[in-house]
Amino acid sequence: MNSIIKAENLFFSYPGDEDNKPVRALNGVSFEIEEGSFTAILGHNGSGKSTLAKLMCMINMPESGKLWVMGKEMTSDDVTDSDILSARREVGMVFQNPDNQIVATIVEEDVAFGCENLGLPPSEIRARVDKALSDVGMSKYARHPATDLSGGQKQRVAIAGVIAMKRRCIIFDESTAMLDPMGRREVMSIIQKLNKEEGITVILITHHMNEAARADRIIVMNEGRIIGDGSPREIFGDPERMWEADLDVPQTTELLYKLKKAGLDLPIDVFDVNTTAVKIAAEIRKKISERG
Ligand code: ADP
Ligand code: MG
Numbered sequence: 001m002n003s004i005i006k007a008e009n010l011f012f013s014y015p016g017d018e019d020n021k022p023v024r025a026l027n028g029v030s031f032e033i034e035e036g037s038f039t040a041i042l043g044h045n046g047s048g049k050s051t052l053a054k055l056m057c058m059i060n061m062p063e064s065g066k067l068w069v070m071g072k073e074m075t076s077d078d079v080t081d082s083d084i085l086s087a088r089r090e091v092g093m094v095f096q097n098p099d100n101q102i103v104a105t106i107v108e109e110d111v112a113f114g115c116e117n118l119g120l121p122p123s124e125i126r127a128r129v130d131k132a133l134s135d136v137g138m139s140k141y142a143r144h145p146a147t148d149l150s151g152g153q154k155q156r157v158a159i160a161g162v163i164a165m166k167r168r169c170i171i172f173d174e175s176t177a178m179l180d181p182m183g184r185r186e187v188m189s190i191i192q193k194l195n196k197e198e199g200i201t202v203i204l205i206t207h208h209m210n211e212a213a214r215a216d217r218i219i220v221m222n223e224g225r226i227i228g229d230g231s232p233r234e235i236f237g238d239p240e241r242m243w244e245a246d247l248d249v250p251q252t253t254e255l256l257y258k259l260k261k262a263g264l265d266l267p268i269d270v271f272d273v274n275t276t277a278v279k280i281a282a283e284i285r286k287k288i289s290e291r292g
Contacts, residue, residue: 003068004169004201005033005056005091010065012051025051026062027224035168038195038202040212040232042247043221049205052221053171056203057091058084070168089118092167096174098154101161107149108133108142111160118165125164132160135198136190152183159190169201170194176206188214209236209250213271220247233269252276259283 012026025048033039041049054060055067058074066075069087073079095101104110108129115125133139136156141149146157155175162170172191176184188211194200204215212218218235220228222245228235236242239249239257249257256268256276264283270276 001032002035003032004035004070006066006068007031007055008066010052010055010062010067012048012055012060012063014051025224026055028065029221029224029226030065031219031226031229033169033201033203035201036195036199037217038192038215039204039217039219040215041203041205041219041221042207042209042212042235044246047221048224049221050173051224053093053173053203053205056169056171057093058088059093089165090167091169091171092162092165093171093173094155094158094162094175096177098151098158098178101158102146102154105145105147107138107144107146107157110146110157111164114161114165128164128166129160132164135163135194136160137186150183151179152186155179155183155187156190159187159194163194163198163200167200169203171203171205173205174207175204176208176211184208184211209248209253210271213250220245232271236271237269239268256280 008030010026010029013022013024016022029052043049055062062075066073068074070090072083072087074084074087102110103113111129111132112125115128130139133142136159138153138156138160141153146154149157176187179187191202191204192214195202204211206212213232213236215232218228218230218232219226220235227245236249236253239253242249250271252271252273253268256266256270259280260266260268264287266279266283270279
C-alpha cells in the first residue's frame with residue numbers, strides 16, 4: 001500500500017488552565033491512509049477527531065508517537081523545517097464554518113489567496129483558480145462578492161482555494177455541519193468527485209452517517225482512541241455495536257435491521273434509499289405470495 005499518512009501510537013494533550021491538569025485528547029492512535037482513498041472519521045464531540053486532523057496536516061505536532069507524511073517521518077529528530085513545509089503543502093484542511101474561511105472580498109481573489117502565499121507566478125495562479133472554480137461549479141461567481149453567497153457556495157469557494165494549491169490530501173473537518181441539506185449535497189458531490197476523478201485522498205470528519213457510508217473506509221473514534229476501523233458494510237453491519245457506543249447508523253440500516261429482527265429476510269448493509277425500498281417491496285411481495 002502506498003500510504004500518504006501513517007500514524008503510530010500518537011498521543012496529544014492540551015495544556016490545562018493554570019491549576020487544571022492537561023487535557024489528553026489522543027490516547028495512542030495508529031492507522032495508515034492509502035493514497036487516493038476516501039476515509040470517513042466518526043465519533044462524538046470531544047473524541048479527538050479535530051485534534052487528529054490538526055496533527056495530520058501538521059498544525060500541531062504529537063506529544064509522542066510517530067507520524068509519516070508521504071513516507072517521510074515528521075516526528076524524527078532529524079526532520080528539517082523544509083521537510084515539514086513540503087509535507088504541509090501536501091495535506092490541506094477545510095473547516096466547519098464557511099464564514100471563517102473566506103479571506104478576500106471577491107470570490108476569485110479568495111481562491112487565489114493560498115496560491116499567492118505559495119509565491120506562484122500570476123499566469124499559473126490564474127489557470128489554477130479558473131480550474132478550481134470550475135471543479136466546484138462556481139465559475140460564474142468568480143467576480144461576485146463572497147459575502148453574497150450561501151453557506152454551501154462559500155464552502156465550495158473554500159474547497160476551490162485548497163484545490164488550487166494542489167493538495168494531494170484534503171481533510172474536511174465537519175465541513176458540511178453548518179449547511180442546509182441542499183448545501184450539504186452540493187459539497188458532498190464535490191468531495192466525491194475530487195476523490196474519484198482527481199485522485200485526491202479524502203478524509204471526511206462527519207456526524208452524518210449517510211455521508212460516512214459513501215467512504216471506502218470508516219474510522220470510529222471514542223475518547224482519543226480508534227474503536228472501529230473497516231468498510232461501511234463492516235462498521236454499519238453491526239448496528240448494535242454502534243448503538244452501544246451511542247452512535248447512529250444510517251436510517252436505511254436502522255430500518256432494515258428492525259425489519260430483519262421482525263422476521264423479514266433482508267440485508268442490512270444497504271445505504272441507498274431506492275435499493276432499500278426495492279428490497280423491502282420484494283420481500284413483502286414474497287411474504288404475501290407465501291401466504292396466498
Ligand atoms: P472532536 O473534534 O472529536 O470534537 P477535539 O479533538 O476537538 O474533538 O477535542 C478532543 C479533546 O480535547 C476534548 O476533550 C476537547 O475538550 C479538548 N480540546 C480540544 N481543543 C482544545 C484546546 N484548544 N484547548 C484545550 N482542550 C482542547
Ligand atoms: Mg471537531
